[in-house]
Amino acid sequence: MKLLTHNLLSSHVRGVGPRGFPLRLQATEVRISPVEFNPDFVARMIPKVEWAALLEAADTVPKEPIQGYEHDERFLRKMHHVLLEVDVLEGTLQCPESGRLFPISRGIPNMLLSDEETET
Amino acid sequence: MSDVQEATNQLLDVNLHENQRSIQVTESGLRSESEHLQVTIGATVPTGFEQTAADEVREKLGSPCKISKDRGKIYFDISVESLAQVHCLRSVDNLFVVVQEFKDYQFKETKEEVLKDFEDLAGKLPWSDPLKIWKINTCFKKKKTKHKKINQNSSKEKIESGRGDKTDERDVKKEFTNNVLDSQILDYYENAAIKDEISTLVGDDLTSCKDETEESSKEETDPEMLKFRVTCNRAGEKHCFSSNEAARDFGGAVQDYFKWKADMTNFDVEVLLNIHDNEIVVGIALTEESLHRRNITHFGPTTLRSTLAYGMLRLCAPQPTDIIVDPMCGTGAISIEGATEWSNCYHIAGDNNPLAVNRAANNISSLLTKSQVKEGKLSWGLPIDTIQWDICNLPLRTGSVDIIVTDMPFGKRMGSKKRNWNLYPACLREMSRVCRPGTGQAVLLTQDKKCFIKALSGMGHLWRKVHTVWVNIGGLHAAVYLLKRTPQTFVHPSEQDGKRSPCTQRW
Numbered sequence: 001m002k003l004l005t006h007n008l009l010s011s012h013v014r015g016v017g018p019r020g021f022p023l024r025l026q027a028t029e030v031r032i033s034p035v036e037f038n039p040d041f042v043a044r045m046i047p048k049v050e051w052a053a054l055l056e057a058a059d060t061v062p063k064e065p066i067q068g069y070e071h072d073e074r075f076l077r078k079m080h081h082v083l084l085e086v087d088v089l090e091g092t093l094q095c096p097e098s099g100r101l102f103p104i105s106r107g108i109p110n111m112l113l114s115d116e117e118t119e120t
Numbered sequence: 121m122s123d124v125q126e127a128t129n130q131l132l133d134v135n136l137h138e139n140q141r142s143i144q145v146t147e148s149g150l151r152s153e154s155e156h157l158q159v160t161i162g163a164t165v166p167t168g169f170e171q172t173a174a175d176e177v178r179e180k181l182g183s184p185c186k187i188s189k190d191r192g193k194i195y196f197d198i199s200v201e202s203l204a205q206v207h208c209l210r211s212v213d214n215l216f217v218v219v220q221e222f223k224d225y226q227f228k229e230t231k232e233e234v235l236k237d238f239e240d241l242a243g244k245l246p247w248s249d250p251l252k253i254w255k256i257n258t259c260f261k262k263k264k265t266k267h268k269k270i271n272q273n274s275s276k277e278k279i280e281s282g283r284g285d286k287t288d289e290r291d292v293k294k295e296f297t298n299n300v301l302d303s304q305i306l307d308y309y310e311n312a313a314i315k316d317e318i319s320t321l322v323g324d325d326l327t328s329c330k331d332e333t334e335e336s337s338k339e340e341t342d343p344e345m346l347k348f349r350v351t352c353n354r355a356g357e358k359h360c361f362s363s364n365e366a367a368r369d370f371g372g373a374v375q376d377y378f379k380w381k382a383d384m385t386n387f388d389v390e391v392l393l394n395i396h397d398n399e400i401v402v403g404i405a406l407t408e409e410s411l412h413r414r415n416i417t418h419f420g421p422t423t424l425r426s427t428l429a430y431g432m433l434r435l436c437a438p439q440p441t442d443i444i445v446d447p448m449c450g451t452g453a454i455s456i457e458g459a460t461e462w463s464n465c466y467h468i469a470g471d472n473n474p475l476a477v478n479r480a481a482n483n484i485s486s487l488l489t490k491s492q493v494k495e496g497k498l499s500w501g502l503p504i505d506t507i508q509w510d511i512c513n514l515p516l517r518t519g520s521v522d523i524i525v526t527d528m529p530f531g532k533r534m535g536s537k538k539r540n541w542n543l544y545p546a547c548l549r550e551m552s553r554v555c556r557p558g559t560g561q562a563v564l565l566t567q568d569k570k571c572f573i574k575a576l577s578g579m580g581h582l583w584r585k586v587h588t589v590w591v592n593i594g595g596l597h598a599a600v601y602l603l604k605r606t607p608q609t610f611v612h613p614s615e616q617d618g619k620r621s622p623c624t625q626r627w
Contacts, residue, residue, distance in 0.1 A: 004466060005505040008443065010517045017612070021517055035501035041464050044441040050517075085501060102515075108477055110508040111515040 001109050004083040006057050007050055009109070011095035013117055019097040022053030027104075029090035035080070042080045043070045049083070058082045157200040159253050160221075162403055163212040167192040168591035168600070169431035173211040176434070181205060190355065190396035192592075195221075200253060204260045207407075210430040210461055216392050216403035217250045217257075225400045231360045235369040238393075241402075242373030250404050254389060257406045347383040349390055350374060351405075356397040366393060423450065424527050424565075428591070429457040432525055435589070435602050436561045440464040442522040447471075447511045447551065452480030454525050456487060459504040467504040470514075477508045512546040516554045518610060523561050524551050530567035530596065540568050544575035552582035553610040560605030565591070567598040576601075581608055 011020025046065050055061050061082055062075075069075050093102040093109055102111050165173040173194050174185035183196040195218065198206060206215060228234050350371035354363040370393055375382055380389065390405035414426050432454065438444060442465045446454045449469035458467045469480050484504060509515055528547070529535035535543065551562055562583070566572050576583060587602040 001507075002501075002505055005468060005507070008468070008517055008520050009507075009515050012513045012515045018518075033501035035503070036463075038464060041441055041503075045466075048441065048443075084503065087501070106481065108481060108506050108508060110474075112472060112508055112510055113513065 001088045001104055001107055002084055003054065003057050003086050003088075004045070004049075006088075006093070007053050007083075009093065009111070011097065011100065012111070013095050013098045013100050013113065016095060016097045020095055022050065022056055022096070023093040023102070024096055025057045025088065025091065025093055027088045027091035029088075031087045031089050031107075032081075032085055033087050035084045037077060037080050039073065039076050039080075042076045042083070045083065046079060054082070058086065157249060157252065158197055159200060159249065160195055160197050160218040161206060161406070162188075162193055162195050162216045162218050162401060163206075163209070164192055164214045165194060165212050166425060166428045166431055166591060168589045169211060169428070170194055172431045172434050173209075176209055176211045180209065188396070188399070188401075190394065190399065190401075193394075200256060203253070203257060207260050207262070210457070211427055211434070213425070213427050215406040217253045217406055219247060219250045219391075219402040219404060220245050221402075222398075222400040224398050225395075227359070227398075229360075231365070234359075234361050235365060238366055238370040239373040242370060243377050245402060247378075251389075254404045254406070261407055262409060346378070346380045346388045347386060348374065348378075348380045349382065349384050349387045350393055351390060352393040352395065354395045356395065358397070359395070363395075366395065424453040426453055426457050428565075428593075429454040429525075430461060431589075432563045432565060432600055433458050433462065435587070435600065436523050436525065436563050438462045438465050438523060441466070443468070443520065444523045444525060445470070445516070445521045445554070446526045447509070447514060447524065447547075448526045448528065449480050449506075450476050450527065452483050452506065454527065455480070455504055456483055458525070459484075459502040460487070463503055465503065468507060469504065470507040470509045470511075472508065472510050474508060477506055481506045512543075512550055514550050514554050518553050519556050519560075521554045521560065522556055523563070524555055525563045526565070528564055528566040528568070528572070530593075530598070531571075532567065532596070537568060537571070540571045544568070544571050545578065548575050548579055548583065552579065552605060553612070555605045557605055557609050558607040562603040562605070563600060564603065565593075565598060565600045567593065567596045569599050572599075572601065576603075582606055582610065 006023065006025055009021075009023055010018075011023055013020060046069060051061075051064060055063065061079075066072060066075055069079075087107060088104055089107045091104045093104065093111075094100070095102075100113075100117070102109055104110075163173065163177075170187045170192065174187060174196075177183055177185050177194070177196050181196070181198055181202055183198055185194045185196040187194050194212075228237060348371075350367045352363040352367035352370070354361075354366065371382060371391070374380070374391060390408075392401070392403040392405055394401045394403065433444075438458070442462075444455070444458050444462070444465050445468045446452070447470050449455055449471045452469045455467040455469035458465065471477050471480065484502065484506065488502065507515075529540065529543070531537035531540045555562060564572070576585060582605065583603045584606055585601060586604050589600040589602075591598050591600055
């Protein structure tokens with residue numbers, strides 16, 4: 001699971017709503033998979049990213065996008081690495097509101113809830 | 121209707137082009153013949169997506185297309201230099217070079233006369249240029265993978281013997297890279313360094329590839345002794361003969377003319393005789409195996425053709441950095457096609473079934489191995505992720521997805537029609553929540569059109585139906601619906617009681 005995906009995921013446990021974001025990430029096994037660097041992609045993605053959530057997931061990220069980031073290659077490469085190249089293979093995602101744990105196994109998060117847990 | 125207008129205009133374009141071509145051929149006699157050869161290529165495409173395929177051809181090859189009345193076929197002219205690129209088209213299943221086209225063939229009255237005409241036809245057709253193309257094409261086409269029935273143990277032995285240690289792997293790789301110069305499209309299965317995780321299909325293909333290289337070297341010493349077959353497709357109500365009869369008699373005459381050997385299964389040249397009412401096209405196949413199997417190594421029960429997946433994605437014109445989700449991904453065909461063709465977007469494939477999710481993940485890793493080997497790229501990653509989830513309750517932020525593309529359960533091989541009555545409205549509702557209001561889109565394939573339209577009818581405030589493409593999936597009449605998300609924000613029933621605080625307004 002890439003960190004860009006984590007940025008889109010939100011807990012859907014009943015009654016939690018928007019307080020289910022972001023999920024707390026606990027990674028036990030991580031792989032770095034090189035991906036072709038596309039500066040345009042990264043630059044355009046940055047405004048779409050929920051920065052606080054990204055910060056929580058990856059502490060190497062600066063507190064906010066730096067001024068003029070569109071042209072700062074070093075910054076873009078760093079963000080490219082964080083968003084696309086870090087692959088969580090094993091770990092858990094935790095709902096911040098309910099505490100419910102979702103396992104990540106072989107890079108795939110299992111977000112299935114039991115019937116009691118889902119919203120009607 | 122503008123579609124008809126456009127098709128007519130294209131027809132006129134092609135006719136003009138044909139006249140130019142005949143002049144060009146005589147001129148090129150002075151220069152090296154094969155270099156400036158212009159040729160008409162026919163392509164079979166998923167029915168309903170002829171226009172999409174024509175758009176791709178125009179975009180990537182610069183050629184206008186003629187869309188045939190015989191559904192699922194398009195024709196376009198290219199120069200022989202573009203032949204390799206034609207094999208890279210993502211919306212076509214099979215390719216052939218046109219030998220001759222008869223727009224209004226006059227069939228005689230009796231079967232005997234018609235078949236006799238076909239026999240006479242064989243000797244009168246302009247074979248030489250198409251055959252030149254066929255010959256040049258042999259380096260470009262993907263070789264057919266022969267699926268022999270070998271049990272897993274014996275195939276594993278074959279992989280291990282002589283290829284287990286590192287030095288052997290390197291030698292094979294070197295040989296492999298030399299071959300890249302000869303053939304631009306290499307069969308994935310020719311790589312010896314394959315992980316064990318990948319299915320037995322690979323084991324079968326490795327052994328069959330070894331046989332193939334032996335065979336082809338044998339053939340090089342005997343160029344004229346080609347094997348061929350004739351495939352006839354016939355559609356129309358007024359014909360007094362069957363496709364088998366036509367293939368048999370036409371084939372017999374072809375055999376006499378060329379002195380080739382007839383072989384229905386192990387052929388070099390496949391001659392196509394396509395008859396649609398009064399339109400006949402004689403062609404020579406340029407693909408052995410349909411191009412639509414390109415991305416998938418692990419097939420599921422209802423795997424979507426990659427060419428169809430491409431057509432669906434193209435319909436919604438993805439923009440860079442679009443988040444594209446397939447919430448019922450099955451084997452992941454759509455997301456995988458998306459990640460390869462629209463790599464400046466981000467793709468997420470999800471399914472509730474663990475088998476499906478695993479298959480999708482395996483297909484992705486097969487693809488990564490393939491691109492690593494083929495292009496020598498260090499790319500280990502693609503902009504794609506897999507998640508196990510429930511479509512009716514997606515763990516995604518509201519309004520975070522730009523495009524949803526999916527193949528909805530038809531209710532035939534997967535699920536049931538009865539289940540669809542509850543599933544479809546729930547799906548559409550949840551999809552409307554995660555989809556970005558105003559700019560979001562959905563491209564949905566389904567055969568259960570009645571259920572879909574009914575489910576959609578209650579959601580006019582969230583989804584607007586913009587376009588429908590009628591397609592044929594394994595004989596079933598299905599439809600691809602292109603929907604646009606209205607600007608209206610999604611309001612969850614529980615949020616209507618006013619408990620929400622302003623800072624979470626964006627949800």
